[in-house]
Amino acid sequence: MSRRCSLPFVISLATLAAPALAQHAFDPARAPADDASILLAPEPYKTYRGHSLIRAVIRDHTEFNRVLAISGDCWTHTPRLEQPIDFLIPPGGLHAIRALGVSFDIIEPDMGEVVAAERARLNAPQTRGWYDDYKNLEAISDKVDELVALRPDLVSRFIVGPSLESRTIFGFRIDSPTPGPAGTIKPVIYIHATQHAREWLAPMTTMYVAEQLIAGYATDPDATAFLDKFTVIVVPVVNVDGYVYTWTTQRFWRKNRRNNANGTFGVDLNRNWSYAWGNNNGSSGSGASETYRGTAPFSEPEAAGLRDHILSTPGIILAFDIHTYGPLILSPWGYTASPPPILPYFNSLGLLMQSAIASVNALTFTSGQWYSTLYPASGANIDWWYGDQSVLNWTIELRGGSFAPPPTDIIPSGQEIYAGLLALAQTFCRADYNHDAFMNGNDYDDFVVDWIGALPAADYDRNGFVNADDFDAFVVEFEQGC
Ligand SMILES: [Zn+2]
Known part of the structure; x- marks a missing residue:
């Protein structure tokens, strides 16, 4: 059940801070399609006329x-x-x-009209703020560099890995100088977005949230407290090939760009994760399907690369996968109607985020377990995070009434998710060890039993080892509160 003691490596803090990870990762010269030039698309642009x-x-x-x-x-x-x-x-x-x-x-x-209007708008000179309209992959990459330049003391860029078409999947780490309790690794929140290419609001919202934290550190008390409590890792675009393709060729493309060699293209990256892969009709074995699971778990380099980066990152305790559209706050499981044992805990934190989000623009996200009788999901990232890695995580389906929401949705969406994350960060406490939403003697007793038994769950700082650091860190947070 747990990743923590099954990590196939030993990683040190020095490795995490390796300068190579901070290098500029996006290399347009390696990209086979020039996503900056919609007009130079090599394939005919799909108009969606009559759809x-x-x-x-x-x-x-x-x-x-x-x-x-x-x-x-x-x-x-x-x-x-x-x-x-x-x-x-x-x-x-x-x-x-x-x-x-x-x-x-x-x-x-006629979605063709929607797509044409959007394309005309995006091809016009952009003179407004960065969050006033959607941005292509190169612009998002440039924005990451801007954030690194703005706060090099906080932000470092890293490479997740190559995509199928040899683009670079990039991310960045936001790390304040404050150490974790008792000198341990600070808990990490891992946020990744855009497994599905057409969900353009997802990377924009994710970048907005990250920029609020970065720009607010040391000036805004909420952002400062957040980053002193958590390290944040952001991968704004997982499906880089698909994302470029939505800008050049097919606006509503969802999957990656795998040639399935039977006249169909694309694997749904969010059905390609190993946990419950292919179970319970929650994905398709047909390459033509929008939920095609691929030939094997992690057959796709985008999902496998993200997995490998996650496995090489100690300290992860919370994760978010950002999608559109809902609005929804979804917890495991996706593949089965059976609730996980801690569903009440997922629900309490989901409702906390729901309430914080609703306070921003009076938009109420529906919160609950993902599973849908009509359209379950197997091999989804959410179930891997929880089932394979024991990491609490949610899939967020952002606001919007289609996959082409107006650009005026970007800033409100960013504000909503920022508020939801702040509320979670302020409330969440690792020392609530049994996940019953209370911190009391039961948490202490349960932790000590697991720690004496060297159980994976007692790897409090999630660095792959159960040792004295874990005990010290737990006691600090248990006694002081988080
Ligand atoms: Zn999606």
Whole structure:
């Protein structure tokens, strides 16, 4: 169940701070497609002319599968019977949907117009602030360099690994000089976004949250307290090839760019993780599907590279996978309806974030376990984090009514997720060892039993060893509160 004592390596703090990790990671010369130039796209740009976005109410599984067969692309993250579900419908498909007797509204009669308007806007000279419109991969990479230059004492850039098309997946680490309790590794929050290429609000929101913390350190009390308590690791775009492809060729491309060698392209990176891979109808074995799981767990370099970076990062205690659209705060499991033993704890923290988020713009995110009877997810990152690594984590589905929300959603979305993370950071305490939302003698007793038994769970600082540092760090946080 635990990663902590099964780490296949020994890593030191000196290794973590290795200068090589801070080098500029994005090299446009290595990128086969020039994502900065939409107009130079080598393939014809898909216009989506005549594609409509509908919101249907589905009565049973058979009806869902029939609509999905026509659409091929369900846009609602956790669809439920008798609840509105969004589908992208190709030209001519509406007639077939009507013939099924399905009740639906047309949300957007021609997504081609939406895409064309967005593209025209993005091709126009950009003179406004960075968060006033969506940014391509190169601009996001440049922004990371800007943040490093702004606060080199806090921010360092690293390389996750190469993508299938040999682009560089990059990230950055935000680390204040304050050490962890009793001199141990400070707990790490790992935030990654954009496993799904078309979810453009995800990297923007993630960068906004990171910049709030970085720019606010030592001036804003909330940001300062956050970074003195946690180290934050950010990977804004996991699916770099797919992301570039959404800018050059197909705006609503979701998967990576794997050539499946049968006329289909792409593996859904968020069905390619090893935990419960392929279980329970939660993914597809067909390369044409938007939820194609790939030929094997971690067959895709983007998922495998992210896994390897996670495994080489000690101290991780919380993680977030950022997607659009919901708005939803989702906890494990995705592959089964069975609740994890600590579902009440997940729910209490989810509701805490929900409340903090709602206080910003009065938008209420739905919070709960991911599993959906209509569309479960197996091999998703969320279940690997928890099932394989024992790390508490959530998938956040941001605001927005489609995969092309207006750019005016960017800053409100950033404000919402920043508020949710601050609330979590202020409340979360590792010394609540049994995850019952109370810190008391039971936590102490449970920890000591595990520590004496050298159980993986007692690796309090998650560096791969159970030793005296863990005991000291636990006692400091237990006695002082977090
Ligand atoms: Zn997604």
